[in-house]
Amino acid sequence: xxxxxxxxxxxxxxxxxxxxxxxxxxxxxxxxxxxxxxxxxxxxxxxxxxxxxxxxxxxxxxxxxxxxxxxxxxxxxxxxxxxxxxxxxxxxxx
Numbered sequence: 249x250x251x252x253x254x255x256x257x258x259x260x261x262x263x264x265x266x267x268x269x270x271x272x273x274x275x276x277x278x279x280x281x282x283x284x285x286x287x288x289x290x291x292x293x294x295x296x297x298x299x300x301x302x303x304x305x306x307x308x309x310x311x312x313x314x315x316x317x318x319x320x321x322x323x324x325x326x327x328x329x330x331x332x333x334x335x336x337x338x339x340x341x342x
Contacts, residue, residue, distance in 0.1 A: 256328035265293040270300045
């Protein structure tokens with residue numbers, strides 16, 4: 249789920265768009281499962297993922313980037329300036 253890289257971490261996500269609210273709901277296999285309210289149209293769900301994770305981690309949106317899965321429910325997000333321990337506190341799991 250979390251892989252350390254030179255300047256931060258990679259986080260695998262399983263995203264459920266068009267949900268009633270934005271929240272982290274646990275894990276799904278090797279990914280963190282999150283709900284977002286935005287539909288998967290014109291990148292709106294991706295934008296909301298970045299905003300939601302930035303707020304949850306207390307970091308700037310510019311520190312997050314979706315590196316794969318732009319049009320998929322399974323995504324990989326690169327987070328710079330963050331370490332594995334900070335993410336584990338968010339996910340509650342290694």
